[in-house]
Amino acid sequence: MSIVDTISCSHCGAPISFNPGEIIATCRYCGYTVVIQTGKAFTFEHSMLLNEYDQRQIEEVIRNWMRSGFLKPSDLARKSKLTEKTLVYVPFWVVTAKVETAYKGVFERITPPVVKEGRIAKEYDWLVLARKATEFPTREYDVPLEGKIPYDFRRIEGFAKTLNSEIDKDEAVERAKQEIEEHHRHLASQDVDKVIEIKNEINVSQTVYLHAPIWFIKYDYEGKTYQLYVDGATGAVIKGDIPPAKFGIL
Numbered sequence: 491m492s493i494v495d496t497i498s499c500s501h502c503g504a505p506i507s508f509n510p511g512e513i514i515a516t517c518r519y520c521g522y523t524v525v526i527q528t529g530k531a532f533t534f535e536h537s538m539l540l541n542e543y544d545q546r547q548i549e550e551v552i553r554n555w556m557r558s559g560f561l562k563p564s565d566l567a568r569k570s571k572l573t574e575k576t577l578v579y580v581p582f583w584v585v586t587a588k589v590e591t592a593y594k595g596v597f598e599r600i601t602p603p604v605v606k607e608g609r610i611a612k613e614y615d616w617l618v619l620a621r622k623a624t625e626f627p628t629r630e631y632d633v634p635l636e637g638k639i640p641y642d643f644r645r646i647e648g649f650a651k652t653l654n655s656e657i658d659k660d661e662a663v664e665r666a667k668q669e670i671e672e673h674h675r676h677l678a679s680q681d682v683d684k685v686i687e688i689k690n691e692i693n694v695s696q697t698v699y700l701h702a703p704i705w706f707i708k709y710d711y712e713g714k715t716y717q718l719y720v721d722g723a724t725g726a727v728i729k730g731d732i733p734p735a736k737f738g739i740l
C-alpha cells in the first residue's frame with residue numbers, strides 16, 4: 491500500500507498518513523480521529539472491539555477449525571501451511587435502526603389467488619463496511635457488539651494494521667437503509683408470491699464508528715491458496731474457504 495499524503499495530528503503533532511479515498515483517519519500515536527477534508531476532530535462515537543488472540547493463539551483457532559466439520563479433507567489441519575496471518579482493525583459503521591414495513595402482495599399458492607397484506611417490525615444494529623475495495627463478508631459477520639469500548643489506540647497491538655474509513659456517516663446511513671429495504675423486500679416475498687406495494691419506515695437512533703479486529707488468514711493446501719476471516723474478539727471463523735473433500739478411501 492502506498493502512502494500518498496499526511497496531515498499533522500492537531501492533538502499530538504505526529505504525522506497521520508492516509509491513502510486516496512480515505513476520509514476519516516486515526517492517529518497511531520494518540521488515537522485522535524480526524525475528518526481529513528476539514529482537518530477537524532471526528533465528533534461521533536468511535537468505538538472498538540478488543541482482539542483476544544496473539545499470532546500463536548490464532549493459529550490454534552485455525553487448526554481447530556480445520557480439524558472440525560465433516561466436509562473438510564481429513565488431513566487439512568496437518569497438511570495446510572499458513573502463509574498469511576494479519577490482524578487488521580477494520581472500520582465499520584453500526585447503524586441502529588427500528589424498521590417497520592407494510593406490504594401488499596398477491597398470494598398465488600391458492601386458487602383463485604388472493605391479495606394479502608402484512609407487516610414486519612424489526613430492530614437492527616446494521617453493519618456497514620467503511621471501506622470500498624476491501625473484501626469482507628459483512629453479512630456473515632455476527633459482530634459481538636456487547637464487547638465494544640471507546641476507541642483506545644493503546645489497545646491496538648504493534649503488529650496490527652488499522653484501516654481508515656472511506657465512507658462518511660451519511661453515506662453509511664444511506665447504505666444501511668438501502669440494504670435493510672432490500673432485506674425486507676426479501677422477507678415480504680417469502681410471505682407473498684408477488685409484492686405489489688411495500689412501504690418502509692426506518693428510524694435511525696444511533697450511528698457508531700467501530701474498529702473491529704479481524705484476522706485475515708491465507709493458507710496453502712495441496713498447491714492452492716485459501717482464505718479465512720477470523721473474528722479476533724471471539725475466535726469465530728466468519729468465513730472460510732474449504733478445499734473440496736476427498737471421497738473414497740484415503
Ligand SMILES: [Zn+2]
Binds near residue numbers: 499501504517520522
Ligand atoms: Zn496524534
